[in-house]
Amino acid sequence: MNMAQRRTTIKDVAEAAGVGVATVSRVLSGGSASAETRERVLAAAARLDYRPSALGRNLRQQRSGGIGLLVPDITDSFYARLTDGVLSCARSYGEPVTIGVTGDDPEQEAELIGTLIEQSMDRVIAVPSGDGETWAPALRAGLNVVFADRQVRDDVPGVVADDRAGVRTAVEYLVGLGHRKIAFLARHGQSQRVAAFTDTLASLGVPVDPELVVLARASRDSAYAAAAGLLQHRADLTAVLAGGNMLGEATVLAARELHVRIPRDVSLIMFDDVPWAELCSPPLTVIAQPAQDVGYRAAELVLRQGRRPRTVTLPTELIVRASCGPRR
Amino acid sequence: MNMAQRRTTIKDVAEAAGVGVATVSRVLSGGSASAETRERVLAAAARLDYRPSALGRNLRQQRSGGIGLLVPDITDSFYARLTDGVLSCARSYGEPVTIGVTGDDPEQEAELIGTLIEQSMDRVIAVPSGDGETWAPALRAGLNVVFADRQVRDDVPGVVADDRAGVRTAVEYLVGLGHRKIAFLARHGQSQRVAAFTDTLASLGVPVDPELVVLARASRDSAYAAAAGLLQHRADLTAVLAGGNMLGEATVLAARELHVRIPRDVSLIMFDDVPWAELCSPPLTVIAQPAQDVGYRAAELVLRQGRRPRTVTLPTELIVRASCGPRR
DNA sequence: ATGAAAGCGCTAACAC
DNA sequence: GTGTTAGCGCTTTCAT
Numbered sequence: 006m007n008m009a010q011r012r013t014t015i016k017d018v019a020e021a022a023g024v025g026v027a028t029v030s031r032v033l034s035g036g037s038a039s040a041e042t043r044e045r046v047l048a049a050a051a052r053l054d055y056r057p058s059a060l061g062r063n064l065r066q067q068r069s070g071g072i073g074l075l076v077p078d079i080t081d082s083f084y085a086r087l088t089d090g091v092l093s094c095a096r097s098y099g100e101p102v103t104i105g106v107t108g109d110d111p112e113q114e115a116e117l118i119g120t121l122i123e124q125s126m127d128r129v130i131a132v133p134s135g136d137g138e139t140w141a142p143a144l145r146a147g148l149n150v151v152f153a154d155r156q157v158r159d160d161v162p163g164v165v166a167d168d169r170a171g172v173r174t175a176v177e178y179l180v181g182l183g184h185r186k187i188a189f190l191a192r193h194g195q196s197q198r199v200a201a202f203t204d205t206l207a208s209l210g211v212p213v214d215p216e217l218v219v220l221a222r223a224s225r226d227s228a229y230a231a232a233a234g235l236l237q238h239r240a241d242l243t244a245v246l247a248g249g250n251m252l253g254e255a256t257v258l259a260a261r262e263l264h265v266r267i268p269r270d271v272s273l274i275m276f277d278d279v280p281w282a283e284l285c286s287p288p289l290t291v292i293a294q295p296a297q298d299v300g301y302r303a304a305e306l307v308l309r310q311g312r313r314p315r316t317v318t319l320p321t322e323l324i325v326r327a328s329c330g331p332r333r
Numbered sequence: 334m335n336m337a338q339r340r341t342t343i344k345d346v347a348e349a350a351g352v353g354v355a356t357v358s359r360v361l362s363g364g365s366a367s368a369e370t371r372e373r374v375l376a377a378a379a380r381l382d383y384r385p386s387a388l389g390r391n392l393r394q395q396r397s398g399g400i401g402l403l404v405p406d407i408t409d410s411f412y413a414r415l416t417d418g419v420l421s422c423a424r425s426y427g428e429p430v431t432i433g434v435t436g437d438d439p440e441q442e443a444e445l446i447g448t449l450i451e452q453s454m455d456r457v458i459a460v461p462s463g464d465g466e467t468w469a470p471a472l473r474a475g476l477n478v479v480f481a482d483r484q485v486r487d488d489v490p491g492v493v494a495d496d497r498a499g500v501r502t503a504v505e506y507l508v509g510l511g512h513r514k515i516a517f518l519a520r521h522g523q524s525q526r527v528a529a530f531t532d533t534l535a536s537l538g539v540p541v542d543p544e545l546v547v548l549a550r551a552s553r554d555s556a557y558a559a560a561a562g563l564l565q566h567r568a569d570l571t572a573v574l575a576g577g578n579m580l581g582e583a584t585v586l587a588a589r590e591l592h593v594r595i596p597r598d599v600s601l602i603m604f605d606d607v608p609w610a611e612l613c614s615p616p617l618t619v620i621a622q623p624a625q626d627v628g629y630r631a632a633e634l635v636l637r638q639g640r641r642p643r644t645v646t647l648p649t650e651l652i653v654r655a656s657c658g659p660r661r
Numbered sequence: 662a663t664g665a666a667a668g669c670g671c672t673a674a675c676a677c
Numbered sequence: 678g679t680g681t682t683a684g685c686g687c688t689t690t691c692a693t
Contacts, residue, residue, distance in 0.1 A: 012395075012474075014686060025664040030688055039662060059452045060397060061686025064388045064669050067340075071431070071452075079420065085413045092407065092434055101448055103399070103429045106420055120429055124387045124399075225608075257612050280553075281607075284585050286614025342670060353680040358672055367678060389670025392685050 013055045022049035033057060063125065071101040072307055073121040073129035077109040077223050082250055082279045083296050084132065087153060090300025091130055098308050109194075109223040111135035118143050130303045133157045135194065149310070153303040155194065156316055164303040164317045166294040168276070171321035172201035175246055175274045175292050178323060180209050183332035184244040184272060188217040188235055190228075190256060191248035198248055198276075217242065221252060228255035236263050236271070243332050244272040250279045257285060268330035278324055288326035295319045341383045350377035361385060391453065399429040400635055401449040403459040405437040405551055410578055410607045411624050412460065415481060418628025419458055426636055437522075437551040439463035446471050458631045461485045463522065477638070481631040483522065484644055492631040492645045494622040496604070499649035500529035503574055503602045503620050506651060508537050511660035512572040512600060516545040516563055518556075518584060519576035526576055526604075545570065549580060556583035564591050564599070571660050572600040578607045585613060596658035606652055616654035623647045 019026040022045045032038045032046040049055075063069040074091055076084040088104065095102045103126065105117040114134045121129055121143075128149045133140065137158035140150060144160070152163035179187050189202045203213045217239065221231035232255040235245070247253035253275030260267055267273050267287060275282065278293035298319055306313065347354040350373045360366045360374040377383075391397040402419055404412040416432065423430045431454065433445040442462045449457060449471075456477045461468065465486035468478060472488065480491035507515050517530045531541045545567065549559035560583040563573070575581035581603030588595055595601050595615060603610065606621035626647055634641065 012686095015688095016686080026687080027665080027689080028663060031663085034688085037662070042662075056447070056451050058686055060388075060392045060395070061669095062688075064392045064671085064685085065687045065689085067388070067669065069388060078417075079407070080410070080413050080417050082408070082410070082413075085408050085410075088432075089406075089408050089434065092432070096433075099448065101431045101433070101452060103431045104416075104420070105424075105429070106417065119384070120427065123384050124429060254608055254612060279609075280582055281609030281612060284582060284609060284613045286612070340670095343672095344670080354670090355672075355681075356679055359679085362672085365678070370678080386670055389685095390672075392669085392687085393671045393673085395685065 013053045017053055018050050018055050021053060022046045068127045069125045071103060071126060073126040074102050074104045075107050075117055075131040077107050077132055079106050083277050086296035087300035090297035091304045094301045094304035107134050109134045111139045115139045122146060128307045130307055149307060151303045151307040153299050162306055162313045164299050166299060166321050167318045168198050169201040171292040172198050173205045174323045176202060176205040179244045180211055182329060185211055186242040187244045188242050189246045190231055190252045191220055192223055193220050195248050225251060228252045229259060232256040232259040236260060236265050247275045250277040268328050272329035287328050289328045290326045291324050293322045293324050341381045345381055346378050346383050349381060350374045396455045397453045399431060401454040401457040402430050402432045403435050403445055405435050405460055407434050411605050414624035415628035418625035419632045422629045422632035435462050437462045439467045443467045456635045458635055477635060479631045479635040481627050490634055490641045492627050494627060494649050495646045496526050497529040499620040500526050501533045502651045504530060504533040507572045508539055510657060513539055514570040515572045516570050517574045518559055518580045519548055520551055521548050523576050553579060556580045557587060560584040560587040564588060564593050575603045578605040596656050600657035615656050617656045618654045619652050621650045621652050
């Protein structure tokens with residue numbers, strides 16, 4: 006008994022249909038052929054259950070189809086939803102998606118880019134880590150890159166949520182509630198959001214305390230440390246804006262640990278709406294971001310090679326639940 | 334200016350080093366060569382920044398490296414963590430991972446399997462949908478498959494959490510608290526867990542009410558409908574065992590909607606520990622599953638072609654928090 | 662409209 | 678130990 010019989014190739018189909026391999030290739034990729042020939046080829050292909058090998062095609066075309074996707078952490082609901090959007094779009098084009106997690110670390114990112122190049126993947130969607138320096142060689146090599154969620158260099162198209170507007174809305178809401186000592190818990194690299202934060206405060210005539218913006222790395226531990234530190238050392242603050250769902254989670258946890266009541270002692274707004282925000286006690290007021298759309302649009306951009314807009318910005322939305330109250 | 338200059342090939346390296354291409358190939362893949370030759374080749378490769386093309390190698394070897402991963406829903410924290418485990422193991426082997434989401438639908442699954450075969454991916458990790466029938470052709474074609482989280486056919490190695498033990502522990506805990514009318518909210522296809530549920534009940538001398546096991550499909554909507562239906566129509570039940578984090582989430586939501594208090598009116602245990610279980614009000618008692626490990630081990634299994642155990646079973650753990658109380 | 666043939670980059674079989 | 682060469686499956690000229 007022969008274990009794995011040889012795979013059906015284009016040659017088999019050509020023989021079965023009594024035509025040359027070139028004709029089979031043309032018919033299958035929608036080229037010109039007489040109706041009768043087309044019929045015969047299609048019939049033979051179907052009969053033999055022929056599936057063209059991506060390997061042959063890729064080598065010939067000097068590029069593997071499919072798209073590469075680099076995210077900081079697939080375990081983070083935001084990036085999982087973004088990924089889902091990419092997959093959903095890619096599927097409709099029949100394109101496979103190769104995924105890698107960077108841990109928000111430029112070094113790992115560089116390594117993964119190397120792998121993608123080795124695979125001759127020429128289309129990649131990435132949530133870039135660090136400044137965009139890592140991407141210079143890849144871009145020079147002709148890689149077709151689209152950034153998602155973060156825009157770190159202006160020679161690459163990108164799809165982002167309108168976090169400036171999101172931050173502004175949130176801060177205005179908080180200030181409207183009477184808050185003055187508002188902290189911003191952000192991830193390293195979210196300079197856009199930090200700028201929006203201080204700008205909005207300034208425009209509302211609220212003094213900006215630089216010590217009230219604290220930066221964390223993209224891990225649960227780092228997020229918790231930052232949140233706990235903030236809550237402990239700054240007993241005077243009355244509101245926190247968390248720059249992501251992991252930072253929000255950490256804040257709730259730390260608050261509980263330190264017996265800081267939300268929203269009685271401090272109000273909390275979290276970036277990114279996640280299913281558990283509603284389950285939380287209290288239900289969290291959030292700035293919702295269209296994570297799935299960000300991914301979907303990024304995939305569209307990278308697949309449609311056509312006109313490439315600089316940056317697509319998608320709207321965010323403040324969803325008021327129960328984690329904010331008037332200044333105590 | 335020439336846009337994308339030709340990529341460096343093995344031939345370039347061979348010329349630069351003054352050797353044949355075969356020698357370059359051998360040196361780079363650790364074959365035998367004289368120390369001096371090796372040196373020259375390595376130097377030339379480094380100087381030219383040569384990266385072997387996976388395309389050429391794949392075609393030659395009639396298989397693309399890398400591993401395919403099929404999960405029902407990347408948005409579900411459990412599968413995201415499982416994926417993370419796979420990626421983490423794959424990375425240490427330098428293997429790229431191609432991911433697809435099946436939506437728990439055998440048809441989509443079959444389509445994705447087709448894509449993988451087209452890519453000549455011969456190593457696949459999958460959370461199988463439906464019965465394992467979809468996999469018959471792929472297995473016949475010689476695909477190297479490892480199942481994760483679910484074991485639907487015994488001719489495929491698999492890595493699963495010990496959900497029988499998990500269910501047993503949970504039910505014993507609930508019965509110990511005095512509960513008799515316990516519902517099991519499960520996903521279609523979780524027959525293992527359902528069997529464990531009824532078995533344990535029977536072994537404890539608690540009458541089994543078939544109407545108290547209700548099945549949902551793998552979507553938020555379906556989960557919510559099932560949970561709400563259960564809570565509405567069976568006012569006599571005192572405890573619910575939710576067969577997954579989405580079912581747990583739905584139960585909490587439905588309970589809140591229907592003014593059913595947890596744990597005062599009904600106790601709740603959820604399969605799968607997720608970060609928000611602790612944030613929830615009340616914090617949820619859960620059966621923790623080693624999602625990340627399941628993925629990691631599955632990847633090890635599919636990468637180490639060696640001896641292939643039938644099924645690896647990983648332990649679960651009951652984590653008691655505050656969502657269970659004595660029978661009201 | 663169609664077939665013959667070249668060749669993508671690599672590895673492995675074989676010859677030396 | 679090292680070079681030469683065939684050939685993986687496909688697409689794409691180039692003839693016909």
